Amino acid sequence: MYDLKAIIDRNNTGAAKTDKEFIKKLLDLNYYDDTISMWVADMDFACAPEIIEALHKRVDRQIFGYTTQTEEYKKSIIDWYNRRHNMKIEEDWLVFSNGTVSAIRNCLRALTNEGDGVIIQSPVYYPFKREILETNRVAVDNILIRDENNHYTIDFKDFEEKCKDPNTKMFIYCNPHNPIGQIWPKEDTQRLLDICAENNVIVFSDEIHCDLIREGESFTSALNLKHQDTLIVATAVNKTFNVAGFHITNLVIENSEIRKKLNDYTGSISISPYALETTITAYNKGEEWVNAVNKVLDENLDYMDKFIKEKLPRIKFVKPQGTYLVWLDFSDYPEKGQELLEKIADEAHLILESGSMFGDAGKDFIRMNIACPLSVVKDALERLYKVFG
Ligand SMILES: Cc1ncc(COP(=O)(O)O)c(C=O)c1O
Known part of the structure; x- marks a missing residue:
């Protein structure tokens, strides 16, 4: 087809x-x-083609003015993540962002201070470190352990030590992990969440590759595990549906204080009519x-x-x-x-x-x-x- x-x-x-x-x-x-x-x-x-058709129809409506995140928009996201990943997202938890990298930058600025430590796990998607450095935070590298078969594991001892450092305020997690392509076992994610919660470290869980996984593999979102209080999950129409140029990322943040701090920092971020149509169609008809x-x-x-x-x-x-x-x-x-x-x-x-x-x-x-x-x-x-x- x-x-x-x-x-x-x-x-x-x-x-x-x-x-x-x-x-x-x-x-x-x-x-x-x-x-x-x-x-x-x-x-x-x-x-x-479903998205292309929806965009054609939208263009035919001829006016491209200010656009809001409608109920249908939010429902399409909630339904997709429930259906595909068993994630129970509430409408209020959704925070729109013009892309995932800009969400990371905004979260760094809104939720941490200059000089604070932010953990990454290299080798990892390089804009994580770039955003940390460009916002004058400190990149703290919990380097992944690689065995002779190029299988990677997390160095939990080092991770815990780094989390215990009072200067450490955030952890940017990548699951599925770009570039190594591994999906972290849910036990590993839980352990990381536990350590972060114990040490008051906010977790930014970049899960934007979660719909593109290999036959027979399974993925568990951090949202489905304990300790949601310090958690931000990034989902992206961008990656799943190959519309990165439209910059459509939706963060899921259960903690209302974190949400408020982020919203106070960014002000309202408006969605484009293309992003609206694309999201609704992608999540409702793109499976x-x-x-x-x-x-x-x-x-x-x-x-x-x-x-x-x-x-x-x-x-x-x-x-x-x-x-x-x-x-x-x-x-x-x-x-x-x-x-x-x-x-x-x-x-x-x-x-x-x-x-x-x-x-x-x-x-x-x-x-x-x-x-x-x-x-x-x-x-x-x-x-x-x-x-x-
Ligand atoms: C793990 C990860 N996060 C974020 C991004 C960038 O996402 P966005 O285009 O939504 O900023 C990419 C793009 O390759 C990625 O692989």
Whole structure:
């Protein structure tokens, strides 16, 4: 029913993923006419046709004035998270934000002070640290422990010590975790929540990849566990439905004091008519599309697993449990860091991201986004094989 094989030309749309100058400036990599871009975390699949149709209808209404978060809007979010994740969200707990990263920045500013410590678990989505530093807070790194099979675990002893430091005020959790692709077991999440609650540390649980998980895997939101008092959960239409350009994030905050502090800081953030229509349609009618996307991601990863084992065994690869991001261990190759990325960009004509962007702990890795048609994944792997096989 959904065409997830089509290759859609994103050039000249301002898409960050394929914008030559932007890529040069941000990543210092060359983008050629036949380059395949597999870096920033958005998908190359056409948006759900249900959403496109709703947006067409909205455009036909011709007026795009101030828009409110209607009952239908809130209900669509509540119903989705109840249906898909058994989360019991109350209407009052929803706080709209223009994106997840800006929500993090606002929470840092509203709920902590300059100089306060904020825990992250690297290697992790790099804007977490950037936002902490840019708001003059201190990034406190509870580095993940990696075993010889590239399976990561949480260093709880170190986490607890860091939480006990009276300067520590917030923890930014990533579950499913970008870039390593692991879904944290609910026992781990509970333990982290317990430690944070004991030490009065606010938890910002970024769960925006939670709808994009592999067949057979399950995800438990922090909201379904004990100690909600210090919890902020980020959900995002952005990620699930590939509409990041519309900036639609909804925070779930049960604690009214935290909500008030955040709202006092941001003032009212208004939603665009596109965000309203997209959210309602996505959550009410987009389920089959998400299921279809997850199926393609499963197929892409199965293909990749086999290909790498057979043809590129020096690259170590663990199938992610969640996200559409692949964390490739290139430690067996002599090229490192930017030199490696340049080789990939100039010889394989692929734009990938250096693991070191996600913290020193990621320096031997490369992140690859496989949310694209299988034919593109195949082409990209053949290109890697030509250079590294
Ligand atoms: C874990 C995580 N959080 C936040 C974001 C950014 O979200 P937004 O576009 O809503 O700011 C991303 C994007 O890749 C992400 O992977």
